Amino acid sequence: MLHTVNKSPLQTNDLASCLGHLGTDGRLLMIEDGVYGALSGTEATRQLAGPAGEGRVYVLGPDLEARGVDAGTVADGVQVVDYAGFVQLVVDHGPHQAWV
Template structure:
């Protein structure tokens, strides 16, 4: 069963994102929302971990939360897909269940 994992914390503040990566099974998706979106940016200390997980997990980031925080699409790590709230709804339907990492 494919699960959608959402992460809403900056990975520089809490270990939420790290725990999500440790426990998300191959084939599931990770959607970064709220302060979680900062982890989607290039050149951070979290980037390497994300790059190595790119093959097994699919990464999404919530566009409205990026925009609010001044993050442009070209600042994202390659492979991140941007979705809006409609896309968030679709993702939650396409997956069998949703786990919110708080």
């Protein structure tokens, strides 16, 4: 299934809890303030390194750009997608769970 997280990992435990329920096949997309989870060299990116290394972690590009995070600097393995990519993830990996 596709999980989305929209809160900063420094603000809530949504990202950590989501990662705990990702299983072996789940996908994670970070959106809105959730994109701070993709900042490289942080505790959050250490936590998501496993699934990111397997190509199962995504971040929404426009939300990165809006927050001044260069898409080229996100943590290793995290893939940047646009809105069309978001839609495609829902199509490919539904059902969708929003960790709000």
